[in-house]
Structures are given as structure tokens and as C-alpha cells.
Amino acid sequence: MSMQESDLAIPDVALWAMRHRLTRQQAIFVEAYRQDFDPVKALRIAGFAGRDEKALAMKLLNQRNIQAALKARNEELHCRAEEMREAALEWTRDMLEAELSDIFDPNERLRPVADWPVVWRKGLVRSLKVQSKPGHSTKFEFQIKIADRLRFLELMMRHLGMLGPRIKRNEDKKLLAAARAAQLNADRMALRKP
Secondary structure, three states: OOOOHHHHOOOOOOHHHHHOOOOHHHHHHHHHHHHHOOHHHHHHHHOOOOOOHHHHHHHHHOOHHHHHHHHHHHHHHHHHHHHHHHHHHHHHHHHHHOOHHHHEOOOOOEOOHHHOOHHHHHHHEEEEEEEEOOOOOOOEEEEEEEOOHHHHHHHHHHHOOOOOOHHHHHHHHHHHHHHHHHHHHHHHHHHOOO
């Protein structure tokens, strides 16, 4: 399969594909192959025709420019995944380190929601109820329901493989129960007024 100069000038070919001198069909093949690593399916999606699809797919996969494009796309996605991982870990740290004092002013009054740190506005507070006290038009009662940070931490630790396999699950449950109890106690102490 030979490539013509006009193949590189097609406006809907991505820049990465042009760098590797891929035709539009080859670029589609590369992207389709990256989805499920099935060369024959990628060949069909790209619209290549031929009698022996498997041989044609292998021929495409063995081309240096397609191999280079696959490697470059995988590295690009790996870098993007690393950035997303770093952002997720930073968000997790912010959630776990957030304190109730962040949403109260020095006079122990609730700050306006717009003044709250982002982690409180977009993750920690599940609900906020404001009710006026009966008989008082200027006094309000606030009910704040906070997300279960320890459950969030448990799920994150399981995802990262930090908690043991299912055999050790009972031990993990005991450890998490103790941590939950300590967190609830700390939250109760923080909500008490001096």
C-alpha cells in the first residue's frame, strides 16, 4: 500500500498521524487497534478491503510508521493518565486533610458557601440544611451532612492494592472499623462548641 502526497494534506487527519506519515485509514486503524487490540477488527473499522484480513492486518501492524504511531499514542496516553493520577491523589489528600474549621469563621459562624474551599463545595458536603429557629427570625440552625471520608479512603486503598486480598478482609474490616470509630469521635469533638 503506497502513500500519496495528497494523503498527508487531508484536513481531518490528526497532527500525530501526520507526524508519522499515516493516511486517514491508517490513523483510524491505529486508534481502533488501541481500543481493543484486535487487528482484524481495527482493519474493518478503518475500511481496508482484502481477501486475507488477518494477513493484511499483520502487514499493517508490522509497518514502522504504524508501530511508531502506536508507541507515541500509548506514551501520550500514559502521560495523560499520570497527570490524572496526580490530580486524583491531590484531591484525595485535600479531602482527607480538610477540617471543619475551614468552613467556619473565627466567631464560629458558618461562612458563605462561596468562601468555602473547593474540596468542601465539590465533594465533602453531601447536604446542607438551613432552618430558622422557631420564634427567631434572625437565628438559623444548620445541618451539614459530610461524606464518609474513611469509606472514600478505603475504596482508594483497595483500588491501589494497599489493603490485602480477600483472605485478609476480616482483618481489614477490624482495622477500618477502628479508624471509623476514631474519625467519628474526632468529628463529634470538632462539632462541639467550647
